Amino acid sequence: MLVIVGDGSVSRLxxxxxxxxxxxxxxxxxxLVVLVWRTATPVQAQQYSDNVVIVLDASGxxxxxxxxxxxxxxxxxxxxxxxxxxxxxxxxxxxLLVFSAANLRNDWVYPLGPRNDxxxxxxxxxxxxxxxxxxxxxxxxxxxxxxxxxxxxxxYGTYRLLVVTDGEAQDQNLVNSYTPDVMSRGxxxxxxxxxxxxxxxxxxxxxxxxxxxxxxxxxxAIREVFAEVAGSAxxxxxxxxxxxxxxxxxxxxxxxxxxxxxSGNHPIGTRPKSVAARAQAAATPSPKPPxxxxxxxxxPPRAAPPAPGPSSRGxxxxxxxxxxxxxxxxxxxxxxxxIVLIVALARRGRRR
Numbered sequence: 001m002l003v004i005v006g007d008g009s010v011s012r013l014x015x016x017x018x019x020x021x022x023x024x025x026x027x028x029x030x031x032l033v034v035l036v037w038r039t040a041t042p043v044q045a046q047q048y049s050d051n052v053v054i055v056l057d058a059s060g061x062x063x064x065x066x067x068x069x070x071x072x073x074x075x076x077x078x079x080x081x082x083x084x085x086x087x088x089x090x091x092x093x094x095x096l097l098v099f100s101a102a103n104l105r106n107d108w109v110y111p112l113g114p115r116n117d118x119x120x121x122x123x124x125x126x127x128x129x130x131x132x133x134x135x136x137x138x139x140x141x142x143x144x145x146x147x148x149x150x151x152x153x154x155x156y157g158t159y160r161l162l163v164v165t166d167g168e169a170q171d172q173n174l175v176n177s178y179t180p181d182v183m184s185r186g187x188x189x190x191x192x193x194x195x196x197x198x199x200x201x202x203x204x205x206x207x208x209x210x211x212x213x214x215x216x217x218x219x220x221a222i223r224e225v226f227a228e229v230a231g232s233a234x235x236x237x238x239x240x241x242x243x244x245x246x247x248x249x250x251x252x253x254x255x256x257x258x259x260x261x262x263s264g265n266h267p268i269g270t271r272p273k274s275v276a277a278r279a280q281a282a283a284t285p286s287p288k289p290p291x292x293x294x295x296x297x298x299x300p301p302r303a304a305p306p307a308p309g310p311s312s313r314g315x316x317x318x319x320x321x322x323x324x325x326x327x328x329x330x331x332x333x334x335x336x337x338x339i340v341l342i343v344a345l346a347r348r349g350r351r352r
Contacts, residue, residue, distance in 0.1 A: 048156040050092045050229050051149050053112055053142040054081070055135075057165035057194070058101035062129035064166075066195045066214055073166050073194050074129045076215040082121050084222045090115050092229060095145060096123065099138045102130035107138075112145050133167055136174025140268045143182045147265040159187045162225055166194040168201060179205050181268050188228075192221045 062074040069076075085094065095112025098104060109123040139161070146159045161182065169175045179202065182189055189206040193199060195213050203209035208225070212218035266272040 048153050050158045050160070051095075051112060051146060051153075052092060052160045052162060052226070052229060053095040053097055053146055055138050055142045055161065055163045055165075056081075056096065056098045056127070057133060057135070057163075057167070058098050058127055058129045059133045059167065060100070060129055060131055061133075061167050062194075064195070069215060071215055072129075074127065076218050077164055077194065078124050078127060080215065080219040080222050081124055083219060084226055085120065086117065087223075088226050089230060092226075093149070094120065095142070096120065097138060097142050097145075098127060099134055100129070100131045102128040107141075112149060133165070133170050135163070135165060135169035136171035136176075136178055139163065139175065139182060140178045143178070143185070143187055143268045146187055147185065147267070151265045158229065160225075160229055161187055161189045162222075163189070163191045163202070163206075164194060164222075165191070165200065166196060172201070175202070178268050183207070185264050185268070190225045192218065192225075194218060 056077065058074065062077070063072055065072055066076055071079075088094070092115070093113055094110065094115060095108065096110040098107055098109050101107075101109075103126060109127070110120045142161050146161060150157070150159055179189070183206070190208045190210070191200060191202045191206050192210045192212050193203070196211070199209065199211070208228075210217075210221035210224065212221045264272075
């Protein structure tokens with residue numbers, strides 16, 4: 001028997017989903033509700049924002065002068081970034097990740113987070129090009145930080161990785177490995193090639209590629225990327241998704257969002273742990289250090305114990321497994337019954 005407690009709004013939402021042909025999604029959400037119901041916790045209201053991490057190449061070749069000018073690639077990049085970032089809405093969170101600069105202790109020149117333009121622009125000014133191009137490892141580093149932020153924001157907002165570089169990577173194998181993974185996680189990836197003789201190998205592998213062969217083209221390319229951030233339609237689609245969740249009880253909806261938002265946010269280049277593996281890791285007790293005991297005299301001999309009967313421990317473990325299995329079967333049976341009931345109601349509505 002399945003008992004639905006509430007004012008009927010959840011039932012109406014499920015029925016509407018079936019009538020619109022979303023039966024698979026309804027089945028998934030039904031199972032998800034069963035799994036997270038007992039762990040539902042209130043989620044505090046948060047500010048959701050657009051998030052952009054800029055990966056800036058500060059390798060030695062950025063000292064070179066751009067064609068037809070007396071301006072180095074690095075100076076052109078710094079000027080373009082400062083001009084464009086001043087016009088970006090304060091609600092957009094920015095992070096600046098620089099590799100190979102000569103005078104930096106921390107490659108996160110400006111960590112992804114709330115804006116402080118005075119600090120950000122001062123950090124850009126101090127950049128000096130120096131050595132190689134470990135682009136692959138920095139693509140991973142920037143994307144991992146975006147995924148962490150997406151977990152904090154429960155998947156809401158937009159997430160973008162902008163790469164500004166003038167050459168191919170020294171760790172090309174990492175670039176080839178990490179780039180498809182970044183793209184598959186819903187992170188928008190843009191690349192700007194600064195005064196390169198030919199297109200970068202990433203030109204056909206990312207969402208957008210722009211050539212910047214002079215300082216003005218570089219300013220225009222960065223400006224276009226941030227214009228796309230401001231004009232993203234993702235907020236509208238996500239707002240509609242939250243409207244669909246509105247009739248669901250707050251605790252359940254929060255738990256559903258939290259469970260869904262953690263999916264796909266594991267570090268780039270790694271595989272997510274399965275639910276079973278996480279449960280097993282949590283259930284496995286940590287090993288205790290061995291205790292040193294002083295030697296003791298042997299105990300006196302005792303009479304032999306009677307032959308053991310049926311194992312009570314084995315019996316109790318079977319019972320424990322039996323009682324664990326019963327609620328699981330009841331939950332999934334209830335979900336199946338709910339799905340059958342919804343389909344029957346939908347067909348009856350169509351006949352009328």
